[in-house]
Amino acid sequence: MSKHVRLAMLGCGGIAKAHLNAYKAIWERGGRNWNIVATCDTKIERAEDFAKQIEAFSGKKPRTYSDMNQMIKDGDMDGVDICAPHGYHHILAVPCLEAKLDVMVEKPLGITCKASQIIIDAAERNGRLLAVAENLRRYLGQRATYWMINEAKMLGNMRMFFAQKAFFWNLPMQAEAMQWRAERLVGGGGLIFDSGAHYMDTIRYLFGDAQTVFAQMRTYERRTFQHPTRGDVVADVEDSWTATIVFKSGVVGVWSFFPAARGKSFCNVVYYGDKASFEDLSGDVFHGLRTEGELTFEDGKKRNYKDIEIEFLVSLSPEQKAKLFPLGLTDGFHLECYDFIDAIANRRRPDVDGWDAFKAKAIAEAIYESAWTGKSVTIEDCINGKVQEYQKAINEKWGIK
Numbered sequence: 001m002s003k004h005v006r007l008a009m010l011g012c013g014g015i016a017k018a019h020l021n022a023y024k025a026i027w028e029r030g031g032r033n034w035n036i037v038a039t040c041d042t043k044i045e046r047a048e049d050f051a052k053q054i055e056a057f058s059g060k061k062p063r064t065y066s067d068m069n070q071m072i073k074d075g076d077m078d079g080v081d082i083c084a085p086h087g088y089h090h091i092l093a094v095p096c097l098e099a100k101l102d103v104m105v106e107k108p109l110g111i112t113c114k115a116s117q118i119i120i121d122a123a124e125r126n127g128r129l130l131a132v133a134e135n136l137r138r139y140l141g142q143r144a145t146y147w148m149i150n151e152a153k154m155l156g157n158m159r160m161f162f163a164q165k166a167f168f169w170n171l172p173m174q175a176e177a178m179q180w181r182a183e184r185l186v187g188g189g190g191l192i193f194d195s196g197a198h199y200m201d202t203i204r205y206l207f208g209d210a211q212t213v214f215a216q217m218r219t220y221e222r223r224t225f226q227h228p229t230r231g232d233v234v235a236d237v238e239d240s241w242t243a244t245i246v247f248k249s250g251v252v253g254v255w256s257f258f259p260a261a262r263g264k265s266f267c268n269v270v271y272y273g274d275k276a277s278f279e280d281l282s283g284d285v286f287h288g289l290r291t292e293g294e295l296t297f298e299d300g301k302k303r304n305y306k307d308i309e310i311e312f313l314v315s316l317s318p319e320q321k322a323k324l325f326p327l328g329l330t331d332g333f334h335l336e337c338y339d340f341i342d343a344i345a346n347r348r349r350p351d352v353d354g355w356d357a358f359k360a361k362a363i364a365e366a367i368y369e370s371a372w373t374g375k376s377v378t379i380e381d382c383i384n385g386k387v388q389e390y391q392k393a394i395n396e397k398w399g400i401k
């Protein structure tokens, strides 16, 4: 890190706590060429709580705000880390970018494709860095899997993958952070593009750009929450789907999530090449490739995934290791926050930029559009705005033109 970087944290709720822990970890490991000068949340007590915690580890108390515009007016910042609900990403990111601040925004980039494009346009127009807080590809597991598939080519030429989970999940909706996720117009959709944004980034990281999607989705379970002013509200976001995703490379993937399954449960996540398969045993179709896995070769021989991680680490030069895991950090949140600070300090492209996030997010939007229209949808048509039957009402609700 070279230049001193002054940051603000905008949105001090659930995931911002992971960002706060990340900044603390970076500080404690000696990466100190930065400080947090402001915290902001519409619930001022959250901004104040964050400011106290920041003072406890760094010795300096940030200013606190409930209004982003006042924070921008007071100046004195280089970058803003935005951890607000999806629908606010463009509303908060654009004024920051227009004020010539660099921005890191949580996934998914914008609530719709148009919102994502608006954020990217503002960054490009103002010559600012736009990073997206995608933590999963930064863990050793995904780095090693990328190397195993794309560099060591242990599976041969990639063919198909299946990421499917069926179980019963009585997801409670009462918590505040679940309520804005329950309604299509408020949250933009359900898990396809919430936790799904992670898996879309994972598969794009591993297999390159996607081309076409055909999908079906359903809302099987009746889930409700008590809204502070509207009384009983029924969640209308999807709870189940199955999507076939075709990549430009020819790889075909099937991604299904069915948490409304009565009876038998299963989780099956397997990647197939023309020489071997790799089974991800983490039991997760959103945040996988982080714990257990097994390779099976065509002659039946097997290799434990942990061996692959070791082989990958041994293959790295000290410079490569320092680039992937600076200061010895290994947690994805710690690494994404370090990457943002370092990108600002050195005026370099962040590891996951706006276009990376948009191209990944567009796969999720293509799933919605395909399920909504009953047709196969191309990623390109989602990115360039030709297809927006599903997103139209969401754009209208959030004033996105």
Ligand SMILES: NC(=O)c1ccc[n+]([C@@H]2O[C@H](COP(=O)([O-])OP(=O)(O)OC[C@H]3O[C@@H](n4cnc5c(N)ncnc54)[C@H](O)[C@@H]3O)[C@@H](O)[C@H]2O)c1
Binding pocket: 010, 011, 012, 013, 014, 015, 016, 040, 041, 042, 043, 046, 066, 068, 083, 084, 085, 086, 088, 092, 106, 107, 108, 133, 134, 135, 176, 177, 194
């Ligand atoms: N990377 C991950 O693993 C991960 C996990 C969870 C959430 N997220 C993402 O983080 C974002 C936030 O999710 P969350 O679970 O932390 O939500 P949350 O509801 O827990 O927190 C959001 C915070 O933003 C504040 N806020 C809302 N509008 C604001 C405004 N206009 N100005 C300032 N503050 C405002 C709220 O008061 C709240 O404190 C979402 O985009 C979500 O997709 C990422």
